[in-house]
Amino acid sequence: MQHDASDRQSGTGRLIYLVGPSGSGKDSLIDASRERLAAAGVEIARRVITRSAEAKGEAAHGVTSEQFEALREQGAFAMHWRANGLDYGIPLQVDRWLAEGRAVLVNGSRAYLAEARRRYPNLLAVLVEVRHEVLRERLVARGRESAEEVEQRLARNARLQALADPSLHVLDNSTTLETAVEGLFVLLRDEGVLPQV
Ligand SMILES: Nc1ncnc2c1ncn2[C@@H]1O[C@H](COP(=O)(O)OP(=O)(O)O)[C@@H](O)[C@H]1O
Numbered sequence: 075m076q077h078d079a080s081d082r083q084s085g086t087g088r089l090i091y092l093v094g095p096s097g098s099g100k101d102s103l104i105d106a107s108r109e110r111l112a113a114a115g116v117e118i119a120r121r122v123i124t125r126s127a128e129a130k131g132e133a134a135h136g137v138t139s140e141q142f143e144a145l146r147e148q149g150a151f152a153m154h155w156r157a158n159g160l161d162y163g164i165p166l167q168v169d170r171w172l173a174e175g176r177a178v179l180v181n182g183s184r185a186y187l188a189e190a191r192r193r194y195p196n197l198l199a200v201l202v203e204v205r206h207e208v209l210r211e212r213l214v215a216r217g218r219e220s221a222e223e224v225e226q227r228l229a230r231n232a233r234l235q236a237l238a239d240p241s242l243h244v245l246d247n248s249t250t251l252e253t254a255v256e257g258l259f260v261l262l263r264d265e266g267v268l269p270q271v
């Protein structure tokens with residue numbers, strides 16, 4: 075049967091919707107926080123992406139466009155969007171975790187934020203930000219995209235920055251990853267996702 079996530083209740087758990095420009099450090103922050111998040115009972119959604127399997131530095135599940143389309147038709151995704159010439163899907167498992175009352179962290183898209191909020195009205199939106207000059211350096215240093223793709227990502231960032239959502243909680247990752255991890259945990263405690271220590 076085909077599912078449409080908009081038909082479903084979002085459950086009682088809290089969705090942590092992490093966004094930010096490509097290269098701002100979302101994946102790095104998630105990786106660096108993984109053990110502490112697990113210990114705190116926060117689940118992390120594994121994205122499905124039509125990115126080639128050789129792509130470096132990605133903890134996502136890589137599929138072909140045909141496989142992605144088949145999964146979408148089967149209703150395998152709680153959310154999905156297209157950006158940077160790629161399809162991204164968030165597995166339906168997220169809704170099961172939320173229904174169990176668990177907090178779930180998702181590496182999301184800024185362009186999809188309004189739709190995500192419509193589906194999960196109590197989501198916590200967190201924006202990972204870095205200074206502009208740092209962003210270019212990090213994208214180039216990551217070495218995953220071509221020079222043209224890096225420019226396209228920077229241009230997309232400039233466009234999306236203009237649409238900044240005032241409800242976003244900003245987390246700076248211009249300095250060390252440890253500082254950003256600490257900031258994430260402070261935010262999760264301040265927002266009541268995790269208990270105060
Ligand atoms: N605080 C940081 N200091 C230095 N390098 C970082 C930091 N955070 C991320 N990076 C590096 O920047 C690049 C982009 O990070 P990544 O996590 O892939 O970003 P995103 O998932 O947002 O696209 C990677 O090469 C990563 O190792």
Ligand SMILES: O=P(O)(O)OC[C@H]1O[C@H](OP(=O)(O)OP(=O)(O)O)[C@H](O)[C@@H]1O
Pocket residue numbers: 093094095096097098100101157158160162181182183184185186230234
């Ligand atoms: O609408 P935007 O906020 O621009 O986001 C669009 C997509 O780009 C980012 O993924 P990307 O493939 O760049 O993954 P990465 O940045 O985590 O490597 C982000 O995780 C979204 O899936």
